[in-house]
Amino acid sequence: xxxxxxxxxxxxxxxxxxxxxxxxxxxxxxxxxxxxxxxxxxxxxxxxxxxxxxxxxxxxxxxxxxxxxxxxxxxxxxxxxxxxxxxxxxxxxxxxxxxxxxxxxxxxxxxxxxxxxxxxxxxxxxxxxxxxxxxxxxxxxxxxxxxxxxxxxxxxxxxxxxxxxxxxxxxxxxxxxxxxxxxxxxxxxxxxxxxxxxxxxxxxxxxxxxxxxxxxxxxxxxxxxxxxxxxxxxxxxxxxxxxxxxxxxxxxxxxxxxxxxxxxxxxxxxxxxxxxxxxx
Amino acid sequence: xxxxxxxxxxxxxxxxxxxxxxxxxxxxxxxxxxxxxxxxxxxxxxxxxxxxxxxxxxxxxxxxxxxxxxxxxxxxxxxxxxxxxxxxxxxxxxxxxxxxxxxxxxxxxxxxxxxxxxxxxxxxxxxxxxxxxxxxxxxxxxxxxxxxxxxxxxxxxxxxxxxxxxxxxxxxxxxxxxxxxxxxxxxxxxxxxxxxxxxxxxxxxxxxxxxxxxxxxxxxxxxxxxxxxxxxxxxxxxxxxxxxxxxxxxxxxxxxxxxxxxxxxxxxxxxxxxxxxxxx
Numbered sequence: 001x002x003x004x005x006x007x008x009x010x011x012x013x014x015x016x017x018x019x020x021x022x023x024x025x026x027x028x029x030x031x032x033x034x035x036x037x038x039x040x041x042x043x044x045x046x047x048x049x050x051x052x053x054x055x056x057x058x059x060x061x062x063x064x065x066x067x068x069x070x071x072x073x074x075x076x077x078x079x080x081x082x083x084x085x086x087x088x089x090x091x092x093x094x095x096x097x098x099x100x101x102x103x104x105x106x107x108x109x110x111x112x113x114x115x116x117x118x119x120x121x122x123x124x125x126x127x128x129x130x131x132x133x134x135x136x137x138x139x140x141x142x143x144x145x146x147x148x149x150x151x152x153x154x155x156x157x158x159x160x161x162x163x164x165x166x167x168x169x170x171x172x173x174x175x176x177x178x179x180x181x182x183x184x185x186x187x188x189x190x191x192x193x194x195x196x197x198x199x200x201x202x203x204x205x206x207x208x209x210x211x212x213x214x215x216x217x218x219x220x221x222x223x224x225x226x227x228x229x230x231x232x233x234x235x236x237x238x239x240x241x242x243x244x245x246x247x248x249x250x251x252x253x254x255x256x257x258x259x260x261x262x263x264x265x266x267x268x269x270x271x272x273x274x275x276x277x278x279x280x
Numbered sequence: 281x282x283x284x285x286x287x288x289x290x291x292x293x294x295x296x297x298x299x300x301x302x303x304x305x306x307x308x309x310x311x312x313x314x315x316x317x318x319x320x321x322x323x324x325x326x327x328x329x330x331x332x333x334x335x336x337x338x339x340x341x342x343x344x345x346x347x348x349x350x351x352x353x354x355x356x357x358x359x360x361x362x363x364x365x366x367x368x369x370x371x372x373x374x375x376x377x378x379x380x381x382x383x384x385x386x387x388x389x390x391x392x393x394x395x396x397x398x399x400x401x402x403x404x405x406x407x408x409x410x411x412x413x414x415x416x417x418x419x420x421x422x423x424x425x426x427x428x429x430x431x432x433x434x435x436x437x438x439x440x441x442x443x444x445x446x447x448x449x450x451x452x453x454x455x456x457x458x459x460x461x462x463x464x465x466x467x468x469x470x471x472x473x474x475x476x477x478x479x480x481x482x483x484x485x486x487x488x489x490x491x492x493x494x495x496x497x498x499x500x501x502x503x504x505x506x507x508x509x510x511x512x513x514x515x516x517x518x519x520x521x522x523x524x525x526x527x528x529x530x531x532x533x534x535x536x537x538x539x540x541x542x543x544x545x546x547x548x549x550x551x552x553x554x555x556x557x558x559x560x
Contacts (some may be wrong), residue, residue, distance in 0.1 A: 063456050082462055089460045093451045099475045108471065112461045122505050140553050160461075 009164060009196040010037040010060055015069035017055055017222075026030045028221035029055045031071070035215065035224065039163070042190055042197045044207035046253065048260055052222025053215075054168055061087050061166045062200060063268045075162060081164075085113060088195070090168040092150035096141040096156075103128065105139040106156045107224030113160055126157035129163070132191060147178040151185070158193060165195045172202060180238075183209055187236060203259065208249045209236060216253060218260030226256055290333035340523040341530065356507060357524075361531040364509040367424050368496040368535070369432020371552075376488050379439030380481060387447040387473070397444065404437035409495065412502040422505045422556065429493040432478045442484035446477025479554060482547040489539040497532055 015033035020026050030052040037043050045053035058064045059071060062078035073081040081087065094104045106124040113125070131151035133144075139151055150170055152227045157165060171179045183206060189199055200206050207214045214228040232245055240246055316335045320326070321333045328336065341357075348355035386393035411431050419426035450473055457466045500510020509528045516524035547554075 062462060085300060086464060087460050089457060090455075091453045093453060095451060095473065097458060097472070099456070099478075099551070109461045112458075112463045112467055112471070142553070159459065 007039050008036055009041070009073065010035065010198070011070075011072045012036070012060075012229045014057075015056075015059065015071055016067045017059060018067045021067060030059070030066075031221035032220075033224060033225050035201065035227070037198070039074075039196055041192045042199065042211045042212065044161060044199045044201055044211040046204065046214060046216030047160045047220060047222075047225075047257065050219040050277045051217040051260065052219070053217050055222065057166050057168055057198055058199050058219075059073040060164070061089060067164060075232070085160055086107075086163050088160070088162040088165045090150070090153050090157050090165070090167045092172045094141070094146070094153040096149055096152055098141055101138050101140055102133065102152050103188045104145070105141065105152055106159050109156060111192070115160075123159050124155075125153045126142055127159050127167070128152075130158075130192070131155045143180075147174050147182060150182065151175065154186070154189065158189070158195070167197065168200045169202065170199075171206065178202075179206070183238065186210065187234070191235060204250055204253050205241075208232075208246060208253060209240060214224060214249075214253055216256045216260070225260060228253060228256070281428040291533065300530065315474045329522050336523045337526045342525060343526045357513065358529065359514040360509045361535060361560055363424065364493075364496050364500065364532070365535050367427040367499075367508070367541070368431055368492040370424070370494050371428040372403055372488060372539075374428065374491040375432035375435035375492070376439045379436045379484070380443050382436075383440045383443035383447060384469075384475075387444055387552065388469070388558040392447075393444060397441070400437050400444075401439050404441060408434045408499050412499045414504055415499070416539060420504045421484060426503075427496050427499045430499040431492045433547075433559060434491050438487055438491070439481070439484045442480045443477055446475045446480030449480075450476050456497055478551050482551070484542065485543045485547075486540060489543045490536055492538060493536040495533060 012033050012035045015030055016028070017030040018026055034054060035056075041109050045153060047053050055064070060073060060078060062082040065078075067228055071078055074084075074086055076084070078087075093158060096102075097108065100108065103121075103124045107120045110120040110123060125134065125137070128137055131154055133148060133151055133155070136144060136148065141152070144152065154170070171182050174182060187210060197211075199207070199210060208230060212231060213232055216225045216228060217223065218225045228249070232240060232249070234241065241244050316332050323480075338429045344357040347353040348358040377515045382396075386396055394405070409430065411433065412426075415426040415429045419429060447469075454472055454476075455468070458472055461502055495515070496508075500508045501514060503512050506512075506515075510534050512528045513525050516522070516528065
């Protein structure tokens with residue numbers, strides 16, 4: 001059924017990930033992960049520290065490889081998808097290159113991928129307009145606020161038009177107010193570009209506000225507890241946060257997470273687990 | 281036109297005034313030390329072979345300048361300064377260039393880098409000046425190459441070690457971004473590792489600029505052509521003409537300061553983003 005497979009952006013079947021396998025420090029980071037993401041979906045991964053949400057994102061992005069199971073991105077192996085430049089990545093830190101101006105940062109992936117100079121400038125200009133930083137093209141990263149730097153980072157990730165956007169707590173370092181504005185902006189960008197977005201977050205409010213589906217994960221071993229569908233209509237705006245359905249969903253996700261965190265607190269080995277995760 | 285010019289003149293005067301205000305304490309201290317020096321020598325009747333008066337040193341210096349500028353005369357001091365400058369400069373270029381080159385090669389092949397680094401660090405703590413008599417044997421005592429070799433070896437190791445650090449201490453997420461762009465190793469080298477190493481390289485070059493002059497002058501103490509600062513200092517001190525010896529020390533200091541400033545200017549040219557961060 002080719003028509004159907006084309007619509008699946010990410011398909012994970014029975015994914016396991018063990019760090020340091022066969023040694024005393026072996027840690028089961030992920031166990032039996034099954035997840036299917038349709039093209040154009042906005043998926044949030046949420047869970048306590050050590051639940052493997054970042055690990056799952058990094059597996060999808062081919063930054064690390066699974067120990068077992070089958071993972072396909074756009075119907076291809078993740079390594080193939082990476083070589084085909086299917087991924088845009090955004091981390092918690094903006095990770096801009098301090099020696100490049102804003103526009104040169106956005107153009108960097110385009111340079112690497114061999115776009116012509118005029119095409120690079122055109123795309124960087126359009127991307128910076130989209131994140132409302134057109135006036136800052138020739139500034140250097142240190143001249144921008146944290147929120148603006150993260151917007152540059154998003155513009156850079158989208159500049160080469162990847163199909164999948166992987167975001168690892170992109171707004172985690174921002175203050176609450178900036179974060180809410182960035183959430184609105186990201187939704188706007190998503191609706192313009194229709195990328196598939198995998199969004200790792202610690203914030204329940206953020207996950208519920210942004211995504212089509214919320215993947216709730218729990219630790220030891222990292223696994224998916226539940227996948228919560230979010231039928232709040234798009235476009236969402238500041239009023240969405242006043243919707244009773246929004247609050248019901250937040251309450252539901254919080255409850256699911258409380259179970260996971262509760263079992264974590266009762267386990268004496270949890271500290272060791274977290275440190276093993278942090279070292280990755 | 282005229283008001284604009286007047287405006288420019290006033291801002292120029294204001295900036296000069298601001299600079300003078302900034303440097304005034306430094307200049308005042310220098311002038312104070314020289315005056316105090318003169319007074320102490322006169323009041324305590326200190327013999328010139330222990331400490332000559334600054335005015336005597338200055339008189340000898342102006343004499344040498346006049347000899348240098350006169351068409352049919354020779355200034356031993358300025359000939360010596362020129363010779364020592366070329367030794368230091370040649371050694372600096374060979375040693376720093378070699379250090380950077382070797383660092384680039386070893387960081388490309390991790391195993392080679394890991395194998396050579398301990399040797400480099402060990403060699404860096406060896407008093408290389410002790411090799412000066414050996415170099416005199418190898419290259420000939422009056423051959424500038426014997427001094428250049430010492431300078432080159434002295435500056436090689438700090439430059440190499442710092443460059444290797446700069447090339448390898450790269451932010452993990454910046455590397456992961458490069459991976460997500462499917463960038464080639466050469467690309468990562470030029471777009472990420474080398475710009476990342478520039479601040480490390482320049483801090484090594486600043487140290488090397490001072491080391492190169494020390495190395496050249498001290499190597500000359502072990503013997504060299506008549507017209508070099510090290511030989512000039514030992515000979516004039518031996519002949520109890522201490523004002524002359526001090527003019528040579530003054531010239532060595534001036535050359536050292538010029539060296540350092542040249543590195544600083546190159547640094548500002550090549551890393552404008554760094555300077556702006558610091559000034560902010």
